[in-house]
Amino acid sequence: xxxxxxxxxxxxxxxxxxxxxxxxxxxxxxxxxxxxxxxxxxxxxxxxxxxxxxxxxxxxxxxxxxxxxxxxxxxxxxxxxxxxxxxxxxxxxxxxxxxxxxxxxxxxxxxxxxxxxxxxxxxxxxxxxxxxxxxxxxxxxxxxxxxxxxxxxxxxxxxxxxxxxxxxxxxxxxxxxxxxxxxxxxxxxxxxxxxxxxxxxxxxxxxxxxxxxxxxxxxxxxxxxxxxxxxxxxxxxxxxxxxxxxxxxxxxxxxxxxxxxxxxxxxxxxxxxxxxxxxxxxxxxxxxxxxxxxxxxxxxxxxxxxxxxxxxxxxxxxxxxxxxxxxxxxxxxxxxxxxxxxxxxxxxxxxxxxxxxxxxxxxxxxxxxxxxxxxxxxxxxxxxxxxxxxxxxxxxxxxxxxxxxxxxxxxxxxxxxxxxxxxxxxxxxxxxxxxxxxxxxxxxxxxxxxxxxxxxxxxxxxxxxxxxxxxxxxxxxxxxxxxxxxxxxxxxxxxxxxxxxxxxxxxxxxxxxxxxxxxxxxxxxxxxxxxxxxxxxxxxxxxxxxxxxxxxxxxxxxxxxxxxxxxxxxxxxxxxxxxxxxxxxxxxxxxxxxxxxxxxxxxxxxxxxxxxxxxxxxxxxxxxxxxxxxxxxxxxxxxxxxxxxxxxxxxxxxxxxxxxxxxxxxxxxxxxxxxxxxxxxxxxxxxxxxxxxxxxxxxxxxxxxxxxxxxxxxxxxxxxxxxxxxxxxxxxxxxxxxxxxxxxxxxxxxxxxxxxxxxxxxxxxxxxxxxxxxxxxxxxxxxxxxxxxxxxxxxxxxxxxxxxxxxxxxxxxxxxxxxxxxxxxxxxxxxxxxxxxxxxxxxxxxxxxxxxxxxxxxxxxxxxxxxxxxxxxxxxxxxxxxxx
Numbered sequence: 085x086x087x088x089x090x091x092x093x094x095x096x097x098x099x100x101x102x103x104x105x106x107x108x109x110x111x112x113x114x115x116x117x118x119x120x121x122x123x124x125x126x127x128x129x130x131x132x133x134x135x136x137x138x139x140x141x142x143x144x145x146x147x148x149x150x151x152x153x154x155x156x157x158x159x160x161x162x163x164x165x166x167x168x169x170x171x172x173x174x175x176x177x178x179x180x181x182x183x184x185x186x187x188x189x190x191x192x193x194x195x196x197x198x199x200x201x202x203x204x205x206x207x208x209x210x211x212x213x214x215x216x217x218x219x220x221x222x223x224x225x226x227x228x229x230x231x232x233x234x235x236x237x238x239x240x241x242x243x244x245x246x247x248x249x250x251x252x253x254x255x256x257x258x259x260x261x262x263x264x265x266x267x268x269x270x271x272x273x274x275x276x277x278x279x280x281x282x283x284x285x286x287x288x289x290x291x292x293x294x295x296x297x298x299x300x301x302x303x304x305x306x307x308x309x310x311x312x313x314x315x316x317x318x319x320x321x322x323x324x325x326x327x328x329x330x331x332x333x334x335x336x337x338x339x340x341x342x343x344x345x346x347x348x349x350x351x352x353x354x355x356x357x358x359x360x361x362x363x364x365x366x367x368x369x370x371x372x373x374x375x376x377x378x379x380x381x382x383x384x385x386x387x388x389x390x391x392x393x394x395x396x397x398x399x400x401x402x403x404x405x406x407x408x409x410x411x412x413x414x415x416x417x418x419x420x421x422x423x424x425x426x427x428x429x430x431x432x433x434x435x436x437x438x439x440x441x442x443x444x445x446x447x448x449x450x451x452x453x454x455x456x457x458x459x460x461x462x463x464x465x466x467x468x469x470x471x472x473x474x475x476x477x478x479x480x481x482x483x484x485x486x487x488x489x490x491x492x493x494x495x496x497x498x499x500x501x502x503x504x505x506x507x508x509x510x511x512x513x514x515x516x517x518x519x520x521x522x523x524x525x526x527x528x529x530x531x532x533x534x535x536x537x538x539x540x541x542x543x544x545x546x547x548x549x550x551x552x553x554x555x556x557x558x559x560x561x562x563x564x565x566x567x568x569x570x571x572x573x574x575x576x577x578x579x580x581x582x583x584x585x586x587x588x589x590x591x592x593x594x595x596x597x598x599x600x601x602x603x604x605x606x607x608x609x610x611x612x613x614x615x616x617x618x619x620x621x622x623x624x625x626x627x628x629x630x631x632x633x634x635x636x637x638x639x640x641x642x643x644x645x646x647x648x649x650x651x652x653x654x655x656x657x658x659x660x661x662x663x664x665x666x667x668x669x670x671x672x673x674x675x676x677x678x679x680x681x682x683x684x685x686x687x688x689x690x691x692x693x694x695x696x697x698x699x700x701x702x703x704x705x706x707x708x709x710x711x712x713x714x715x716x717x718x719x720x721x722x723x724x725x726x727x728x729x730x731x732x733x734x735x736x737x738x739x740x741x742x743x744x745x746x747x748x749x750x751x752x753x754x755x756x757x758x759x760x761x762x763x764x765x766x767x768x769x770x771x772x773x774x775x776x777x778x779x780x781x782x783x784x785x786x787x788x789x790x791x792x793x794x795x796x797x798x799x800x801x802x803x804x805x806x807x808x809x810x811x812x813x814x815x816x817x818x819x820x821x822x823x824x825x826x827x828x829x830x831x832x833x834x835x836x837x838x839x840x841x842x843x844x845x846x847x848x849x850x851x852x853x854x855x856x857x858x859x860x861x862x863x864x865x866x867x868x869x870x871x872x873x874x875x876x877x878x879x880x881x882x883x884x885x886x887x888x889x890x891x892x893x894x895x896x897x898x899x900x901x902x903x904x905x906x907x908x909x910x911x912x913x914x915x916x917x918x919x920x921x922x923x924x925x926x927x928x929x930x931x932x933x934x935x936x937x938x939x940x941x942x943x944x945x946x947x948x949x950x951x952x953x954x955x956x957x958x959x960x961x962x963x964x965x966x967x968x
Contacts, residue, residue: 136162137198143205145277147183155181156189156203166191166199174203182240183208209271211237212278218285227283230254239269239279251283259368261291292367293318294407298381300396300414303388312384314805315373316410369400369408378412385416389449391494392417420450423493429500433471438498441466450494455484459498469538472502476535478565478572479503506536509571515578519553519607523627524576526652527551536563536572544576549748551627553607554578555892556748581892582932583607584622587633587963598641602633604935627651643668653692660693662708671719681718681728685848687711691738706740710763712848714830725829726782732830734788738763746800750895750930751887752810753802763792767821776824788828793817806890810883816850817911818875827910832873835907836862838940838960849873853962854905856922856942858954864909867950876914879905895930901942921945922955938962 587602671682839853944955
């Protein structure tokens with residue numbers, strides 16, 4: 085086929101034009117862009133050089149036209165070739181801004197050698213609003229914060245992709261790995277060039293982990309390896325019979341020996357071997373937590389001497405049931421041991437002293453974690469840093485260096501910088517908005533002028549927590565070193581919490597509704613009592629305690645009490661003074677009728693408490709003088725004694741020797757609280773010649789004599805994280821000097837139930853809780869005589885606790901327990917191994933205004949003679965007590 089010369093010229097022109105357009109579209113593949121002109125003067129078959137005579141911009145409303153011309157890279161007066169790369173690159177630059185859906189550059193006029201260009205743009209729409217579909221309001225609010233979209237944002241492909249990724253990542257953190265996000269765009273007819281976005285979210289089912297498989301492990305069992313993971317948990321797998329038998333045997337053995345640590349360590353070991361532990365953790369896959377847990381596995385192996393351990397590969401396998409398996413391939417490497425350990429730079433302590441504290445011997449398994457712990461901070465004992473830091477060497481540091489690795493042995497050089505001793509310059513407190521400075525500072529063990537001591541700071545933090553005025557979780561001591569002067573300032577940062585409490589309750593007892601109102605001001609100030617400005621609503625800040633309580637069910641019963649404690653008598657030493665008085669009266673209308681009856685109790689107590697420094701400074705000694713008067717008039721209703729009329733008096737001395745080292749008063753994780761008390765009266769019967777065997781009860785007990793012994797102990801041990809095991813035990817014995825008189829009918833022990841006192845506590849009785857059994861049902865002969873009481877009791881409790889919230893305004897923890905206890909009428913019937921047993925679960929809520937509130941469900945395993953419904957399933961409620 086042959087073409088004429090003119091036809092060839094036209095065909096060449098069209099081919100070149102198409103090629104240029106394809107080239108421009110290829111370079112800007114995501115834009116609808118073009119180079120065009122309606123002018124006949126431009127011949128696309130023969131490119132020509134022009135001088136830019138002018139540039140205009142059309143199609144934009146919100147953008148600066150001069151800035152757009154600058155961004156294009158074409159300038160007035162510049163020479164360009166048309167068609168040519170300069171136009172194509174200008175289109176690319178404008179498109180890269182992400183602001184336009186269409187970009188064209190056209191020639192609008194040619195005058196000689198001058199060409200006039202117009203940049204024709206179509207702006208992308210702006211965001212007017214966005215919403216969500218398929219999510220809860222709370223989730224939508226969180227997504228809004230994460231997306232950070234605002235009205236007026238340009239809606240680009242990148243914006244949509246970024247939003248979709250942000251939403252999917254949010255749900256991945258929640259375990260929804262297959263979440264789908266559909267973004268729908270609608271034109272907003274109320275605003276020019278605006279659109280609204282609607283994010284339709286389908287979370288689908290949460291992805292759970294079915295199995296975690298460790299491949300290549302030999303030094304650790306599968307369960308031991310998987311149990312190192314803190315947050316990444318699989319579905320629990322048990323071997324219950326074997327483990328349960330061992331666990332029960334360990335617990336029983338430990339309780340018999342009163343050895344809490346053996347119970348905890350044995351339980352931890354047994355569970356680690358036989359269980360895949362997932363205490364209060366769901367089986368879900370979260371990438372960030374998984375990465376952290378893999379590091380825990382590495383740390384676990386390295387603590388066993390496998391210094392070269394590494395994870396070589398990992399695979400995620402999807403299962404048909406919407407779960408995944410995690411397959412982790414590991415290489416353990418060789419096991420290493422410590423060989424030679426050399427100290428460098430030590431002058432204060434000898435190498436022998438340092439080695440004794442370090443506790444690592446030649447041939448011990450290499451354990452970087454133990455090495456760091458023994459060098460820097462060991463919460464369970466002495467470490468090298470404590471040796472120096474408790475002796476003023478604040479600027480001390482030690483650097484362990486591996487100087488030689490040969491076969492399976494490692495030589496270590498421990499390089500010490502001792503520095504100079506530092507003394508404390510200033511001690512301050514901040515954040516105490518209600519408590520006066522002197523109340524805080526007097527509790528501190530760090531005093532100006534003393535050598536710096538890390539142990540004193542730790543102890544001071546504990547003492548502040550024991551006050552219960554501040555949030556125990558946020559007390560923060562901040563040392564501020566001054567190396568030039570070898571001094572340090574210490575600031576204690578605290579957060580005040582409400583320490584006052586109110587009790588407003590109603591209860592049912594002895595067929596009556598009983599109301600109680602109690603007020604406890606635990607940070608009272610008598611100094612500001614007459615200062616009107618200090619009553620907001622009461623004067624506070626001096627650390628004194630004032631308690632008031634009123635209880636009644638009407639005319640037949642009225643009880644009130646008041647107590648006051650000054651913890652620092654005189655203000656210089658921690659010697660406490662406590663004064664208390666109580667009055668109760670039970671009866672009918674209290675008229676002058678001969679048929680009237682009443683039971684009146686009056687009590688007065690004066691006590692002194694002192695902190696001891698020996699055997700250590702956790703010990704305390706409390707002493708008190710107590711006066712009591714029981715006055716009966718025709719009273720044989722609830723409490724039957726003698727002929728129902730008479731007056732009985734008690735003058736006693738009580739001494740309480742205790743040691744309290746728990747780390748926090750509300751939710752202790754470690755430490756113990758042990759006390760031994762003795763209350764005695766003078767042996768009045770030794771001072772007269774009366775034949776008490778022949779006297780009536782009214783005569784025998786006019787001036788009562790007794791000795792009362794009590795022991796209480798509580799031990800706490802942290803097991804995993806904030807999971808705590810507690811073992812508690814208590815014993816009580818009420819004895820007599822003169823067998824002809826016998827044991828007094830007052831102040832006896834009543835065991836069983838929730839332990840709540842109140843109206844039933846009318847004869848000085850002590851009520852001891854025992855969950856799983858009804859109130860007082862474990863008291864001797866309770867089904868025959870409800871007021872006899874026991875003279876001996878003991879009770880043991882093993883409890884496991886886990887916090888749900890440690891917020892100071894509402895501390896909440898769940899618990900499980902096993903208990904065993906009993907009470908006896910006298911020593912002849914005492915059988916220490918004949919105990920009633922129970923187990924159950926419970927919940928505790930500490931509210932600063934109301935104290936500790938609790939609910940428990942306990943199951944009593946043993947029947948109680950004479951009381952059919954005393955055991956089996958029982959609910960118990962507690963107010964202001966721990967059901968110890």
